[in-house]
Amino acid sequence: MRVERIESVQNEIEERRRDQSFSEKSNFLEGDDRKDGRILDRVVFVDGKRRSFVWIETDEGFRGVFAELCVGAVVWEKDRGTFPLFSPQSPPVVEKVLGFSQNFPEEGYVEVEGNIFKIVKNGKEAMDSIDTYLRTLEIQEVRKYLEGDALVIKDGPAVPELPFGEGVGPVGLVKNIGTTDLRRDDFRRLRFLRKGERSQMFVAGIQEGTLKKIGTYVKLVDGEGTKGLIRLEAYIEDDAQIPLLKKTFDDLAITLPHLTADLPIPRLPENILPIQFLEESLSRYLTDKHYMNTKLFAYLRVGR
Numbered sequence: 003m004r005v006e007r008i009e010s011v012q013n014e015i016e017e018r019r020r021d022q023s024f025s026e027k028s029n030f031l032e033g034d035d036r037k038d039g040r041i042l043d044r045v046v047f048v049d050g051k052r053r054s055f056v057w058i059e060t061d062e063g064f065r066g067v068f069a070e071l072c073v074g075a076v077v078w079e080k081d082r083g084t085f086p087l088f089s090p091q092s093p094p095v096v097e098k099v100l101g102f103s104q105n106f107p108e109e110g111y112v113e114v115e116g117n118i119f120k121i122v123k124n125g126k127e128a129m130d131s132i133d134t135y136l137r138t139l140e141i142q143e144v145r146k147y148l149e150g151d152a153l154v155i156k157d158g159p160a161v162p163e164l165p166f167g168e169g170v171g172p173v174g175l176v177k178n179i180g181t182t183d184l185r186r187d188d189f190r191r192l193r194f195l196r197k198g199e200r201s202q203m204f205v206a207g208i209q210e211g212t213l214k215k216i217g218t219y220v221k222l223v224d225g226e227g228t229k230g231l232i233r234l235e236a237y238i239e240d241d242a243q244i245p246l247l248k249k250t251f252d253d254l255a256i257t258l259p260h261l262t263a264d265l266p267i268p269r270l271p272e273n274i275l276p277i278q279f280l281e282e283s284l285s286r287y288l289t290d291k292h293y294m295n296t297k298l299f300a301y302l303r304v305g306r
Contacts (some may be wrong), residue, residue: 039252100121101129104131
């Protein structure tokens with residue numbers, strides 16, 4: 003691999019403000035009589051953090067990106083608050099990766115002054131490959147807690163590899179609701195939900211003929227509009243699980259508003275406080291961006 007160009011990654015999250023997209027039909031579940039839930043005693047939150055360093059371009063036109071991933075979990079308890087399920091003695095999962103598109107011909111690892119970067123290439127583009135690998139790490143992390151006694155929430159969409167189980171989930175928490183499986187008129191009605199209320203459950207997709215993705219929207223704060231509106235979703239293997247999932251959604255509609263606030267803090271109220279705490283905690287285990295960029299620029303000087 004010959005590198006001909008290298009540049010720093012300026013922004014981890016590219017601002018792509020698209021119009022809201024809607025479905026042609028809302029597949030609401032009949033008989034979803036929303037009831038008052040209870041505040042849960044214990045919830046585990048799982049998330050992953052990505053820190054991207056530099057983009058490169060090879061002499062054959064392949065674009066790659068060096069990055070580091072960190073995945074872990076925190077637990078929130080009603081009587082004790084939030085604390086991490088990792089420590090310096092038992093750290094979270096941390097991996098350095100070099101992402102390319104699926105067309106990149108090489109495999110293996112790249113070493114940069116003792117730092118080992120694994121080549122990943124399962125996506126259409128370099129960053130897609132990294133995000134796909136991060137998703138795999140998050141799935142592995144969620145599975146660690148499915149044998150426990152607490153509900154598990156994975157930040158981001160539900161995935162078919164993790165079907166819903168009674169009492170433990172997992173449930174996906176989606177903060178970016180720019181794409182919805184509801185009709186425009188049905189989605190507009192969500193603007194009038196009150197704090198702690200949820201929408202009627204709906205079918206958001208079917209996988210492999212049996213797995214159904216069921217979703218609901220929850221309002222975290224008072225006020226008309228989409229501020230504080232999130233989507234909860236989970237995959238079920240059988241319709242007999244719907245009453246169990248309904249109870250979980252009812253409980254979360256009551257619990258989650260207690261875990262956020264309507265304050266002038268970036269990404270609140272949708273990025274609830276335990277997840278913010280988790281993201282900040284994971285960041286401490288990632289290599290300093292300027293330090294690693296210096297190493298990479300020295301190693302990947304133009305024309306190497």
